Structure formats: structure tokens, C-alpha cells
Amino acid sequence: MNAQTEITAVEARIRDVVANQRTYFRTKATLPVDFRIAQLKKLGDLLRAHEQDLYDAIYNDFGKSKHHTQLTELFPIFEELKTALKNLQGWAKPRKVPTNFINQPGKSYIVPEPLGTSLVIGAWNFPYNLSLIPVIGSMMAGNTTVLKPSELPAETSRIMAKIINENFDPGYLHVVEGAVAETTALLNQRWDKIFFTGSPQVGKIVNTAAAPHLTNVTLELGGKNPAIITEDASINVSVKRLIWAKFINSGQLCLAPDYVLVHKSIKTRVMERMVAEIKKHNYTVERGNFTRIINERNFDRVAALIEPEKVYYGGETSREDRVIQPTIVHNVSPDDAIMQDEIFGPIIAVLEYDTLDEAFDIVRQLEKPLAGYLFSNDKTTKQRFLAEIPFGSGAINDAVMQITNANLPFGGVGNSGIGRYHGAFSFECFSHMKPVLEKTFDFETNLKYYGHSDRQMKWIKRLG
Numbered sequence: 001m002n003a004q005t006e007i008t009a010v011e012a013r014i015r016d017v018v019a020n021q022r023t024y025f026r027t028k029a030t031l032p033v034d035f036r037i038a039q040l041k042k043l044g045d046l047l048r049a050h051e052q053d054l055y056d057a058i059y060n061d062f063g064k065s066k067h068h069t070q071l072t073e074l075f076p077i078f079e080e081l082k083t084a085l086k087n088l089q090g091w092a093k094p095r096k097v098p099t100n101f102i103n104q105p106g107k108s109y110i111v112p113e114p115l116g117t118s119l120v121i122g123a124w125n126f127p128y129n130l131s132l133i134p135v136i137g138s139m140m141a142g143n144t145t146v147l148k149p150s151e152l153p154a155e156t157s158r159i160m161a162k163i164i165n166e167n168f169d170p171g172y173l174h175v176v177e178g179a180v181a182e183t184t185a186l187l188n189q190r191w192d193k194i195f196f197t198g199s200p201q202v203g204k205i206v207n208t209a210a211a212p213h214l215t216n217v218t219l220e221l222g223g224k225n226p227a228i229i230t231e232d233a234s235i236n237v238s239v240k241r242l243i244w245a246k247f248i249n250s251g252q253l254c255l256a257p258d259y260v261l262v263h264k265s266i267k268t269r270v271m272e273r274m275v276a277e278i279k280k281h282n283y284t285v286e287r288g289n290f291t292r293i294i295n296e297r298n299f300d301r302v303a304a305l306i307e308p309e310k311v312y313y314g315g316e317t318s319r320e321d322r323v324i325q326p327t328i329v330h331n332v333s334p335d336d337a338i339m340q341d342e343i344f345g346p347i348i349a350v351l352e353y354d355t356l357d358e359a360f361d362i363v364r365q366l367e368k369p370l371a372g373y374l375f376s377n378d379k380t381t382k383q384r385f386l387a388e389i390p391f392g393s394g395a396i397n398d399a400v401m402q403i404t405n406a407n408l409p410f411g412g413v414g415n416s417g418i419g420r421y422h423g424a425f426s427f428e429c430f431s432h433m434k435p436v437l438e439k440t441f442d443f444e445t446n447l448k449y450y451g452h453s454d455r456q457m458k459w460i461k462r463l464g
């Protein structure tokens with residue numbers, strides 16, 4: 001088979017998958033909330049039944065341990081399912097809102113409506129979490145769903161495809177595995193919703209593909225997340241939290257602090273503390289608190305960012321094992337290569353600053369990040385940080401943990417993304433919140449039937 005016929009075969013297969021899902025959606029089977037709840041329960045049961053397979057697959061892909069997988073992948077998925085099962089009946093009901101004076105007597109409400117057929121495209125770094133939490137959102141809202149997991153962790157993609165495709169009607173929920181060819185073929189179809197997690201570069205491809213159909217798009221992208229540590233911060237607590245947040249998944253986390261701006265008066269103490277924390281954790285794949293870099297291409301990219309003369313700690317790498325030791329580089333300037341793109345690996349770049357204005361300027365000169373972190377005890381500094389630094393989500397005196405609170409939406413801004421999800425926000429992300437005004441036949445004011453009279457004008461002015 002040559003490349004052209006292969007692409008055509010992929011396109012044809014995917015066209016059928018989508019056509020089948022559209023037909024299924026039109027049957028209205030997904031509309032009853034009880035149906036959605038039953039399907040969500042079924043997904044949860046299947047994941048529980050295959051727990052060991054899920055652990056094995058991700059360990060084989062990039063050395064992610066059972067404990068780490070439980071904490072960062074399965075626990076958040078089960079939490080999301082639990083929240084969905086508890087709240088879905090309520091979320092799916094029409095929501096009453098007040099009716100303004102000129103529409104009296106009448107009532108107003110918002111009716112959640114499924115969008116139709118969704119495409120969810122996952123990223124590799126948290127392959128279960130970033131694929132299945134959006135899928136749960138799509139199911140909650142009553143859509144049919146096609147999931148395209150990242151192809152890089154091949155075994156996790158395969159196990160999700162097996163679990164879902166062997167147990168769900170493909171018209172309702174189906175996994176299409178593959179890389180660029182398959183994703184391109186998927187993006188060539190018309191969707192009612194595309195939910196994409198990945199890089200800003202591919203996010204632009206997705207947005208372009210969605211444009212001809214005006215498809216509703218959510219883009220969960222990345223960026224360079226700043227962490228600012230001010231003179232008055234508790235160094236011990238700040239560094240402890242920062243180091244944990246930085247080295248989860250070996251820094252392959254979209255929310256990880258990317259670079260740290262430290263006030264020059266505390267820089268040495270902060271870096272000494274960072275080294276002590278790193279040593280305390282004793283990060284290794286074998287101990288289960290570190291992972292391999294996903295592939296050689298990413299290994300080469302991250303390793304190339306380590307300038308030997310700027311290494312304060314670490315810097316050792318093994319291409320054979322795809323491991324980069326936790327590394328701190330310092331004396332970094334905004335022009336350095338490491339400051340040009342998201343690091344997405346186990347390197348902390350330390351920049352020092354003198355005034356808060358200087359620190360904020362460095363952040364503001366870069367694209368709007370997915371996350372912003374401030375470690376400070378000063379009220380004015382906190383207020384300035386919130387008012388002057390744009391970011392998708394953030395934390396003060398912590399990092400990454402904002403994602404664990406489903407009452408806070410998760411998403412980016414500008415170059416780090418469009419839209420938000422998790423919990424109730426996921427339900428809305430995959431729904432059209434349809435606003436409706438309902439009147440009776442009983443009564444009608446004549447104000448809107450414009451008669452050009454002075455009396456009408458007087459009333460309109462009075463009501464405005």
C-alpha cells in the first residue's frame with residue numbers, strides 16, 4: 001500500500017466512525033441523564049477492573065510508578081467520576097435565572113444541551129488523566145465521543161483503546177489510535193466539539209481545522225510558568241512545595257514551575273535549600289518518584305538546554321535510560337535558549353531580580369503562561385501579582401495544587417489555551433448552555449411596539 005492509499009484508507013475508516021457517531025447521537029439515546037450516569041459508572045468499573053493493566057502500560061511506556069500513576073492519573077479520574085455521578089442530575093437541569101422588568105410576566109432559564117459529537121485529542125505526559133477527564137466531561141454533557149490518545153506512550157494508548165473499544169458501542173464512545181496521519185484525518189471531519197490538549201503549535205493546527213465548521217474548541221496548551229519568590233517568603237516552605245511541583249513526572253507537566261525568579265538577597269539560600277530538598281527526595285525511576293523522558297527526541301531537546309557553565313546542581317544525563325537528573329541552572333538571563341520555550345523536563349532555571357517591577361517585566365514579556373506562582377507574605381505584592389500578571393490558573397504560596405480543586409476551572413489564556421474544564425466546568429465545556437425566555441399569553445406591554453410618542457419615550461428612559 002503506498003502512502004496515498006494508506007491516507008485514503010485512514011480517512012475512509014475515520015469518516016465511518018464519525019458518521020456512525022452522528023447517527024447514534026440522532027437516536028437521542030444520550031439525552032436521558034440516567035443513560036449518561038450508567039455509562040460513566042460503566043467506565044469507572046472498567047478502569048477499576050483493568051487497574052493493573054493501566055499501571056503496567058504506563059510503567060512500560062516511561063517508567064511511571066504505580067504510586068505516581070495512582071496519585072496523578074487514576075485518583076483524579078475517579079474523583080472526576082465521583083463528582084459527576086453526585087452532581088449530574090442537578091447540572092443537567094434547566095437553571096432558573098431572574099427575569100427583568102420588561103419581560104414580566106415571564107420566566108427565564110438556561111437549558112444545558114449536548115453539543116453533539118466530540119473529538120478529544122490527548123497529550124502524552126499524563127496519558128490517562130488528559131484523555132479520560134475530558135472524555136468524562138463529554139459523556140456527562142450527553143455527547144458521543146471519539147478519543148485520540150497521544151501515540152507516544154504507545155502502551156497506554158493501546159490499553160485505553162482496548163478497554164473502551166471492547167466495551168462501548170462505537171457510535172457512542174470510541175478510541176482511534178494514531179499519530180499525525182490519523183489526527184489529520186480526524187481533524188478533516190466536521191465535529192461539534194474539539195477538545196485538544198498539547199502544544200501551542202499543534203493547537204494552532206487544531207484551531208485552523210475547526211474554523212471552516214465554526215466548531216466549538218477547547219485548547220489546553222502549555223507555556224513558561226513563572227514562580228516568583230520574594231524576600232519575605234518562607235524559604236523552607238516555598239522551596240519544599242516548589243521542588244515537589246517541579247519534579248512530578250520529571251518536570252513533564254504543563255503546570256510545572258518553569259523558571260524561578262528569586263530576589264537577589266535570598267538567591268543563594270533558596271538554591272541551597274533546593275539542593276537539600278532534591279537530595280531528600282532522592283529522585284530515581286527505581287524508587288518510583290521519577291520518570292523517564294518520554295522519548296529520545298525530547299531527551300535531546302531537554303538535555304541541549306543545559307549549559308554546563310550555568311549548572312548549579314545536577315546536569316547528569318543518560319540517553320540510554322532517557323533520564324535527566326534534577327538540575328538547577330542559575331545566572332540565567334531572559335535571552336538564554338532555556339528562556340525561549342517551555343522546558344518540559346527536570347530543569348529549574350533560576351533568574352535573580354532586584355525590584356518587583358523587574359521580575360514582573362520578565363514575565364510579561366513572554367507569552368501568557370498556563371500557570372503563575374507567587375511565594376510571598378506581602379499583601380501588596382499578592383495584589384499586584386494578581387492584577388498585573390496574566391496566567392491560566394495559579395497559586396500563591398504553592399504550585400500545581402490548584403488543579404486538584406475541581407471548584408476551580410482549569411485552562412489557559414492567550415497562547416496557553418482557550419476554554420476551561422474540570423467538574424462543573426467540564427459539564428459546561430461540553431454543553432451549549434441554551435438561554436430561554438418563556439412568556440405566557442396573558443399580558444403584553446406595548447412599549448416595544450415603537451409608536452414614537454413622547455409618553456413611550458418617557459417610559460423607555462425611565463426603565464433604562
Ligand code: NAD
Pocket residue numbers: 121122123124125126130148149150151178179180183184197198199200201202203205219220221222223253254342344370412417
Ligand atoms: P503535541 O502538541 O505534540 O501533541 C498533542 C496531540 O496532538 C497528540 O495526540 C499528537 O498525536 C497530536 N499531534 C501532534 N502533531 C500533530 C500534527 N502536526 N497535526 C495533528 N495532530 C498532531 O503535544 P505533546 O508533546 O503531546 O504534549 C506536550 C505539550 O502539551 C506541552 O506544550 C504541554 O505544556 C502541553 N500540555 C498541556 C496541558 C494542559 O492541560 N494545558 C497538559 C499536558 C500537556
